[in-house]
Amino acid sequence: MKLPQLKLPFFKKPKPPFQLNRKQTYWVIGGLAILAILAIAIGLKCQTSKQIKTANLNASAQPETPAAATTAATTTPPAAAKKAPVKTPVKTPALTYEEAIKKYAGWRIQFDAACQPSITSMTLKTGSAIMLDNRSSAKQIITIGDKKYTVNSFNFLIVSVTASPLPQTLNIACNARYNVARINVQP
CATH class of the missing domain: 2.60.40.420 (Cupredoxins -  blue copper proteins)
Structure with a gap:
């Protein structure tokens, strides 16, 4: 004997907490790529300015007569x-x-x-x-x-x-x- 299945609204299969469609995925990947490029550019600029400051300090640190x-x-x-x-x-x-x-x-x-x-x-x-x-x-x-x-x-x-x-x-x-x-x- 088969028992009837009850469909209760509170026993629904839960959805994943966060799901992106294909278009949204491309936007997220593009945004992350832009952020990565900006981070690299800022890092290079900071590194270059540190090298210039170091060169200036080295030049001014020469012994004086x-x-x-x-x-x-x-x-x-x-x-x-x-x-x-x-x-x-x-x-x-x-x-x-x-x-x-x-x-x-x-x-x-x-x-x-x-x-x-x-x-x-x-x-x-x-x-x-x-x-x-x-x-x-x-x-x-x-x-x-x-x-x-x-x-x-x-x-x-x-x-x-x-x-x-x-x-x-x-x-x-x-x-x-x-x-x-x-x-x-x-x-």
């Missing part, structure tokens, strides 16, 4: 240097690099890739010529007082230093580094 300790390099421009810089025409040197090194021995400021000068202080008479020597693989903009000079990579410039009134101390900047060296100009 006693003369360099008196001249602090900063990355903020001085408050009084708000005037528009004056571009000074510079004659292209007819000297070879070796000849210029010999001729301007003692009157040469050499800049490395981190814009660190070889000397931090120099005293000379107004109108004296000095050699700006770029030993970096990138061009550098060197500012002496309010005059800007662009020195191409692994190249040099011979510049005449003048100031008025005399005596005067001219600060030297290299790219975004201010007060990396000083020139005392005497009459």
Whole structure:
């Protein structure tokens, strides 16, 4: 004898708690892919900025000479240097690099890739010529007082230093580094 089956509403087969159709599945996968790409991009940007900060810290952590300790390099421009810089025409040197090194021995400021000068202080008479020597693989903009000079990579410039009134101390900047060296100009 067969018993009749009772169909009661509370004994229904339960549905899965969460089920997506095909279209919804594609949207979820696409959204997750976009989030993954964004996470990778942000991670790479953070890693790159950490490498730049580390490189800047390593460049500024080089040992200083006693003369360099008196001249602090900063990355903020001085408050009084708000005037528009004056571009000074510079004659292209007819000297070879070796000849210029010999001729301007003692009157040469050499800049490395981190814009660190070889000397931090120099005293000379107004109108004296000095050699700006770029030993970096990138061009550098060197500012002496309010005059800007662009020195191409692994190249040099011979510049005449003048100031008025005399005596005067001219600060030297290299790219975004201010007060990396000083020139005392005497009459």
